[in-house]
Amino acid sequence: MSVIYITTPIYYPNAPPHIGHAYTTVFADVIARYNRLMKRKVFFMTGNDEHGLKIQRVAEKEGVSPKDFVDKMAGVYRQYWQALNISYDYFIRTTDSYHEKVVSESFKRLYEKGLIYKAKYAGWYCVDCERYYSPGEYIEVEGKPYCPIHNKPLEWLEEETYYFKLSEFKDYIVKLLSETKIVHPESYAREVLSRVQAEGLKDVSVARPRERVSWGIPVPFDPNYTIYVWFDALLNYVSGIGYLTDESRFNEYWPNVVHVIGKDILWFHTVVWFSLLKALDIPPPKRVIVHSFLINRGLKIGKSAGNVIPIEFLVERYNGSDGARYVLMKLFNLDKDVEVTVELMDSIYNSELADTYGNLVRRVGVLALKKVRGKVYRRDVDKKIEESITSLLNKYVEDMEAMEVSKALSEAQELGKILNTYVNEVKPWERPDPSKELYSLLEGIRALSIMLSPVTPRASSIISENFGFPLTSPAEFRVGQIERYNIVDAPVLFKKVQAGREKAGGQENPPGS
Numbered sequence: 001m002s003v004i005y006i007t008t009p010i011y012y013p014n015a016p017p018h019i020g021h022a023y024t025t026v027f028a029d030v031i032a033r034y035n036r037l038m039k040r041k042v043f044f045m046t047g048n049d050e051h052g053l054k055i056q057r058v059a060e061k062e063g064v065s066p067k068d069f070v071d072k073m074a075g076v077y078r079q080y081w082q083a084l085n086i087s088y089d090y091f092i093r094t095t096d097s098y099h100e101k102v103v104s105e106s107f108k109r110l111y112e113k114g115l116i117y118k119a120k121y122a123g124w125y126c127v128d129c130e131r132y133y134s135p136g137e138y139i140e141v142e143g144k145p146y147c148p149i150h151n152k153p154l155e156w157l158e159e160e161t162y163y164f165k166l167s168e169f170k171d172y173i174v175k176l177l178s179e180t181k182i183v184h185p186e187s188y189a190r191e192v193l194s195r196v197q198a199e200g201l202k203d204v205s206v207a208r209p210r211e212r213v214s215w216g217i218p219v220p221f222d223p224n225y226t227i228y229v230w231f232d233a234l235l236n237y238v239s240g241i242g243y244l245t246d247e248s249r250f251n252e253y254w255p256n257v258v259h260v261i262g263k264d265i266l267w268f269h270t271v272v273w274f275s276l277l278k279a280l281d282i283p284p285p286k287r288v289i290v291h292s293f294l295i296n297r298g299l300k301i302g303k304s305a306g307n308v309i310p311i312e313f314l315v316e317r318y319n320g321s322d323g324a325r326y327v328l329m330k331l332f333n334l335d336k337d338v339e340v341t342v343e344l345m346d347s348i349y350n351s352e353l354a355d356t357y358g359n360l361v362r363r364v365g366v367l368a369l370k371k372v373r374g375k376v377y378r379r380d381v382d383k384k385i386e387e388s389i390t391s392l393l394n395k396y397v398e399d400m401e402a403m404e405v406s407k408a409l410s411e412a413q414e415l416g417k418i419l420n421t422y423v424n425e426v427k428p429w430e431r432p433d434p435s436k437e438l439y440s441l442l443e444g445i446r447a448l449s450i451m452l453s454p455v456t457p458r459a460s461s462i463i464s465e466n467f468g469f470p471l472t473s474p475a476e477f478r479v480g481q482i483e484r485y486n487i488v489d490a491p492v493l494f495k496k497v498q499a500g501r502e503k504a505g506g507q508e509n510p511p512g513s
C-alpha cells in the first residue's frame with residue numbers, strides 16, 4: 001500500500017491562527033483527504049511550536065507560566081482546526097517530553113560529531129525575531145541598523161554560543177537543489193540555489209544563553225544554554241513519526257514525507273533543514289511544497305500588517321467549514337500572491353458552490369422525488385454526459401496528484417456546468433418517465449461529489465447519504481456502477497451570501513481589518 005506523510009509547519013502560538021494559517025492547513029488537509037480517498041495510508045500532522053523567547057514574553061505579560069500559556073493555546077488551535085474540519089492524525093507539541101528527548105539527543109550527537117561547536121558571537125540582534133542580522137540582511141534607518149521585518153532598531157549583542165556547521169553542507173545543498181525535484185514549484189529551488197551560490201553558507205547559532213532565554217530545551221551537556229527554537233521546531237517532523245523512538249514507524253513514513261510550507265520559511269525548510277537531516281544521516285524529504293501568500297491591499301495578511309481576516313468570519317459567512325475551505329482552495333496558488341477581498345470570496349462561493357453545485361443537487365433531487373418518488377434505476381447514461389464525467393474525472397486525478405487543488409476544482413466546476421446545461425436541455429420535468437435523464441444526472445452528481453469531497457467533505461457526505469451512493473475512490477469510479485439511487489431528501493447545501501453586508505464606505509472590509 002502506498003503511504004503518504006503530510007505535514008504543515010508547526011505554528012508559533014503567540015496568537016490565535018488567522019486566514020494565513022488556515023490557507024496552509026486546509027491545503028494540507030485537502031491533500032490528506034484526497035489520498036485517503038485514493039485508499040493510501042496517510043499520516044497527517046500539524047501542531048504547535050511552543051518554546052522560545054516570544055512565548056516566554058507573552059506568558060509573562062499575561063501573568064501565567066509559559067507551559068500554562070502553551071497548553072491553553074494548543075486548545076485554541078485545536079478548536080480552530082475543528083471549526084475548519086481539519087482531519088489531522090496527530091497534533092504535535094514541542095513541549096511533549098518524547099520530542100524534547102529527541103531534540104536533546106540529536107543536539108548531543110551533532111556535538112559529538114563535531115558538527116556543533118562553541119564560539120563567541122557578536123552581532124546585530126532583533127529581539128522579536130530572536131535572531132541576528134548580518135550586514136546586507138538588515139535595513140538602515142538614519143545610519144542605524146533596523147530589523148527588516150519589525151522595522152525597529154537592532155540591539156548589539158555579544159555572547160558565547162553553540163554553532164551548527166552549516167558551511168560544511170554547501171555542496172550537498174547545491175546538489176539537492178539543482179539535481180532533484182524535492183522543492184516544488186522549481187522556481188523556489190532556483191531562488192534558494194542562487195542565494196546559496198552568491199552568499200555561500202555561514203554557520204548558524206543553535207543555542208542561547210539560559211539567562212536570556214529560559215523557555216526551551218536545555219543543551220544536554222551545558223545547562224547554561226537553551227537550544228534555539230528553530231532547531232527544536234524543525235525536528236518535530238521526525239520526532240512525530242518515531243525518530244529515535246520507533247524505528248519501523250519512522251522508516252515507513254519518512255521516505256514518503258511531503259512538507260507544506262509558505263514561501264517565508266523556504267530557506268529554513270531547504271538549506272537549514274536539509275543540512276540538519278544530512279548531519280543526522282537522514283535522507284532529505286521527498287517533497288517540499290511551497291505556496292505563495294494571500295495578500296490584502298498589497299500586503300501579506302498578518303497581524304503586523306493589520307489586515308487579518310478572522311477564520312470565524314470565513315466560517316460564518318460561507319456556511320461553515322465547507323464554504324470557507326472551498327473559497328480558500330479556489331484562491332490557492334503556489335507561484336504568485338493572490339489579492340483576496342470579501343467581494344471575490346463571495347463571488348466564488350455564490351457562483352461555484354451555491355449556484356453550480358448546490359442548485360444542481362437540489363434541482364435533481366427534487367425532480368427525482370417528484371417524478372419517480374426518489375427511486376432512480378440504472379439506465380444507459382447519456383453519451384455526452386458519460387464522456388464528460390470520464391474525461392473530467394481523469395483530469396481531476398491528474399491535477400490532484402500534482403497537488404494542483406485549485407485546478408482540480410475548476411474541472412469539478414466544469415462538470416457542474418455541463419450537468420446544469422443538460423438539465424435545462426432535456427427538461428426532465430416535462431417527461432412522463434425521466435429515469436434515463438435523472439440517472440445520467442445522478443451519475444454526474446456522484447462524480448462531482450467525489451471530486452469535491454476532499455474540499456467540501458460535509459456537503460459530499462450529506463449528498464452521498466441522502467441520494468444513496470458511496471464516495472468511492474476516483475480510481476475505482478465507473479460510470480453506470482450504481483444499480484439504484486434512493487433519494488430521501490434534496491437539501492439546500494449552500495445558502496447564497498448577500499453581497500454588500502460588510503460594506504463600509506463603499507469598500508469591502510472584513511471585521512478586524
Ligand SMILES: [Zn+2]
Nearest residue numbers: 126129147150
Ligand atoms: Zn525582527
